[in-house]
Amino acid sequence: MAHDNCCHLLNDLSDFLDGEASEEICAKISEHMAGCKKCRVVVDTLRKTITFYRQLPDPEMPGAIQERLYKVLDLSEFTRKNGVGPR
Amino acid sequence: MSEKSRDADLLARIRAGDKSACEDCVQRHAPGIYRLALRLMRNEAEAEDVMQETFLNAFKAIDRFDGRSELLTWLYRIAYNAAMARLRRRQPESISVEDAADPQDGSLVPKELFDWSSLPERELEKAELRAEMEKAVLDLPEKLRAVFVMREMEDLSTEAVAEALGIKSDLVKTRLHRARLGLRERLSTYFAHEMPKNRE
Numbered sequence: 256m257a258h259d260n261c262c263h264l265l266n267d268l269s270d271f272l273d274g275e276a277s278e279e280i281c282a283k284i285s286e287h288m289a290g291c292k293k294c295r296v297v298v299d300t301l302r303k304t305i306t307f308y309r310q311l312p313d314p315e316m317p318g319a320i321q322e323r324l325y326k327v328l329d330l331s332e333f334t335r336k337n338g339v340g341p342r
Numbered sequence: 343m344s345e346k347s348r349d350a351d352l353l354a355r356i357r358a359g360d361k362s363a364c365e366d367c368v369q370r371h372a373p374g375i376y377r378l379a380l381r382l383m384r385n386e387a388e389a390e391d392v393m394q395e396t397f398l399n400a401f402k403a404i405d406r407f408d409g410r411s412e413l414l415t416w417l418y419r420i421a422y423n424a425a426m427a428r429l430r431r432r433q434p435e436s437i438s439v440e441d442a443a444d445p446q447d448g449s450l451v452p453k454e455l456f457d458w459s460s461l462p463e464r465e466l467e468k469a470e471l472r473a474e475m476e477k478a479v480l481d482l483p484e485k486l487r488a489v490f491v492m493r494e495m496e497d498l499s500t501e502a503v504a505e506a507l508g509i510k511s512d513l514v515k516t517r518l519h520r521a522r523l524g525l526r527e528r529l530s531t532y533f534a535h536e537m538p539k540n541r542e
Contacts (some may be wrong), residue, residue, distance in 0.1 A: 259417070262451055265450075265452075265511055265523075266449065266519070267517060268519070268523075269515065269519035269522055270515070272358070272412075274357055276495065293455050296455050296457045296459070297457075297528060299457065299459035299527070300456075300457065300458060300459050300529070300530055301522060301526045301527055302459065303458065303459040303461065304522060304525050304526040305485060306463070306495065306531055307439045307463070307465075307466060307475065307529070308475065308479075308490075308494050308495060308525065309494060309495075309497075310466055311464070311466060311472060311475055311476075311495070312372070312472065313495075314377060314380065314415065314476075316373050316376040316377075317386075320376065320386075320390050320393075321372065322539075323390065324368065324390075324393060324394055324397065325365075325368070326370060327394045327397075327398065328364065328368065328398065328401070330364060330365050330368065330396075
């Protein structure tokens with residue numbers, strides 16, 4: 256992909272990985288990858304990047320921030336009465 | 343009940359003045375709004391302000407919500423606008439660096455070709471990697487970051503992201519692609535540095 260003759264495929268890679276590229280584009284990319292190790296690495300690591308980010312654990316919202324939100328929205332009294340909301 | 347009909351039910355109850363519905367809405371959507379705000383503002387205190395502003399404005403304007411988009415998408419839109427307004431106030435002279443990241447100029451052409459694709463998902467158990475991944479997202483230009491966070495990390499559809507940001511779906515796809523390439527480069531550099539012995 257670092258080669259000039261590989262760059263024309265670059266813009267279609269996300270569509271390719273998301274299964275949204277046309278058959279013609281898929282065939283072109285697959286054919287190119289079969290003979291270009293560098294492009295295979297780019298596609299494989301791009302795919303892995305997407306997988307890793309989709310599986311990255313979400314940061315949690317601190318309880319104190321949630322509590323202050325309820326207070327600002329005037330929901331604290333309700334949540335206290337009903338035993339729901341921030342713990 | 344599907345997510346969509348649950349939100350429709352929630353919306354009707356909020357409009358009817360049911361306070362428990364506001365609470366349900368906050369329970370369901372505050373964590374996602376907070377994560378978006380945190381990643382846009384890169385600052386916990388400002389993320390909290392954006393989240394509070396989002397729900398205050400949403401409940402105040404709930405009668406004007408036309409229901410064409412989903413409730414969650416509408417909340418993301420309010421949060422994004424609130425975050426952008428704050429960022430503009432913080433850096434009034436700044437210009438978007440998105441153009442500088444345009445693949446046309448060659449800056450997004452992959453450079454690091456270290457192959458780490460066979461690494462198992464359990465690598466994500468490492469706090470250092472998770473921190474690097476979060477930092478890489480925070481270092482993306484704002485517009486790319488907003489798309490990547492909503493689409494890839496919060497799992498909104500392309501159409502929902504387009505609605506939330508007020509842009510066309512094609513532009514969402516372009517920005518997502520640029521963001522992915524930037525993050526691939528960043529992670530490839532990280533792993534090449536972390537696993538030098540494995541290099542060819």
